[in-house]
Amino acid sequence: xxxxxxxxxxxxxxxxxxxxxxxxxxxxxxxxxxxxxxxxxxxxxxxxxxxxxxxxxxxxxxxxxxxxxxxxxxxxxxxxxxxxxxxxxxxxxxxxxxxxxxxxxxxxxxxxxxxxxxxxxxxxxxxxxxxxxxxxxxxxxxxxxxxxxxxxxxxxxxxxxxxxxxxxxxxxxxxxxxxxxxxxxxxxxxxxxxxxxxxxxxxxxxxxxxxxxxxxxxxxxxxxxxxxxxxxxxxxxxxxxxxxxxxxxxxxxxxxxxxxxxxxxxxxxxxxxxxxxxxxxxxxxxxxxxxxxxxxxxxxxxxxxxxxxxxxxxxxxxxxxxxxxxxxxxxxxxxxxxxxxxxxxxxxxxxxxxxxxxxxxxxxxxxxxxxxxxxxxxxxxxxxxxxxxxxxxxxxxxxxxxxxxxxxxxxxxxxxxxxxxxxxxxxxxxxxxxxxxxxxxxxxxxxxx
Numbered sequence: 001x002x003x004x005x006x007x008x009x010x011x012x013x014x015x016x017x018x019x020x021x022x023x024x025x026x027x028x029x030x031x032x033x034x035x036x037x038x039x040x041x042x043x044x045x046x047x048x049x050x051x052x053x054x055x056x057x058x059x060x061x062x063x064x065x066x067x068x069x070x071x072x073x074x075x076x077x078x079x080x081x082x083x084x085x086x087x088x089x090x091x092x093x094x095x096x097x098x099x100x101x102x103x104x105x106x107x108x109x110x111x112x113x114x115x116x117x118x119x120x121x122x123x124x125x126x127x128x129x130x131x132x133x134x135x136x137x138x139x140x141x142x143x144x145x146x147x148x149x150x151x152x153x154x155x156x157x158x159x160x161x162x163x164x165x166x167x168x169x170x171x172x173x174x175x176x177x178x179x180x181x182x183x184x185x186x187x188x189x190x191x192x193x194x195x196x197x198x199x200x201x202x203x204x205x206x207x208x209x210x211x212x213x214x215x216x217x218x219x220x221x222x223x224x225x226x227x228x229x230x231x232x233x234x235x236x237x238x239x240x241x242x243x244x245x246x247x248x249x250x251x252x253x254x255x256x257x258x259x260x261x262x263x264x265x266x267x268x269x270x271x272x273x274x275x276x277x278x279x280x281x282x283x284x285x286x287x288x289x290x291x292x293x294x295x296x297x298x299x300x301x302x303x304x305x306x307x308x309x310x311x312x313x314x315x316x317x318x319x320x321x322x323x324x325x326x327x328x329x330x331x332x333x334x335x336x337x338x339x340x341x342x343x344x345x346x347x348x349x350x351x352x353x354x355x356x357x358x359x360x361x362x363x364x365x366x367x368x369x370x371x372x373x374x375x376x377x378x379x380x381x382x383x384x385x386x387x388x389x390x391x392x393x394x395x396x397x398x399x400x401x402x403x404x405x406x407x408x409x410x411x412x413x414x415x416x417x418x419x420x421x422x423x424x425x426x427x428x429x430x431x432x433x434x435x436x437x438x439x440x441x442x443x444x445x446x447x448x449x
Contacts, residue, residue: 099431133190140183206257263328273317
């Protein structure tokens with residue numbers, strides 16, 4: 001998106017192959033066309049909405065290096081370089097992986113803002129509201145990614161141009177969260193239910209789940225609980241019977257929102273599963289995590305989470321594509337097991353444990369799927385809940401943010417890494433490329449100066 005760097009009109013607007021349904025995510029790019037020329041009717045806006053999802057495909061590609069490698073779950077297999085910087089908490093502002101993540105998320109925000117700017121050309125008012133919901137969902141999701149990773153960030157709520165340099169300035173994280181909350185509330189109002197949604201596009205329940213996580217990140221448990229209560233009672237979702245099936249049975253009923261990919265496609269595939277696993281081998285399982293997962297031989301998740309090589313590697317995202325770097329694993333952004341565990345966490349609130357029957361019920365549903373012999377818990381502690389999230393959501397880019405939310409990041413990561421420094425290493429540096437392009441309007445995170 002001109003990177004927030006003024007490459008603002010680099011939008012991939014989309015048409016559709018004649019054999020595809022109108023709402024499919026199969027894209028045929030339309031090039032060499034200006035924004036003003038393009039947006040004339042409902043179909044034009046649909047193309048721009050689909051382009052938002054196309055932009056989202058770039059977000060997870062290296063996200064694991066910024067999250068899992070900055071936790072006690074994963075380490076780089078390289079002795080130096082940009083991935084090693086992330087593992088050792090010695091990240092430089094010039095790190096291109098950090099810059100790519102920044103740019104990918106702001107590109108999504110730009111695409112969402114293009115839809116919102118031009119939405120009034122639509123004649124179909126029902127679809128207009130749906131598309132507003134999709135654009136605001138995506139804008140909120142990318143701002144949420146950015147504020148958790150960088151802290152204070154530029155908050156972009158419109159299409160910016162050459163005269164809008166003030167938008168380069170960072171806003172407080174609170175301002176980002178305010179827009180995220182507003183966008184998701186509007187998305188909840190306007191998005192269709194899952195039953196009326198194409199897989200890979202945002203639904204009302206997906207927006208509810210992301211907003212719940214936004215509230216949980218801010219420790220607003222009483223705000224999150226009604227959303228989570230609605231979701232745990234939603235009969236449109238269910239846990240997969242087998243843990244491994246969550247990741248290898250596409251479009252299963254556990255998924256609230258995923259970013260789809262197509263295997264062996266030069267434009268619609270992914271390579272995060274190549275890099276995260278034994279094939280590409282950019283990261284290894286830490287001895288810390290291997291010990292944690294293997295401590296209980298009855299926990300069947302270890303058979304999926306860890307490829308028992310030497311050294312051990314991530315086994316969750318096995319690449320089955322003919323071309324190893326063109327895999328088709330969908331990236332799961334939010335699933336029901338996460339909702340169940342957040343429900344328990346919200347009920348627990350600021351306490352260190354809970355005996356609430358419903359909170360325990362949903363906690364046990366997640367735990368018991370992984371164990372041959374089910375148990376009925378009588379009390380759940382915050383430590384147990386954090387450990388359960390680590391086992392259940394390993395390599396889904398949750399661990400770092402869970403540690404921060406539970407107030408355990410400094411304790412756990414200081415014990416894990418002698419180079420970890422709080423609070424500096426809880427955030428990433430603002431990419432130097434972005435600072436340079438802004439002519440100094442965008443400034444570095446203070447602890448990286």
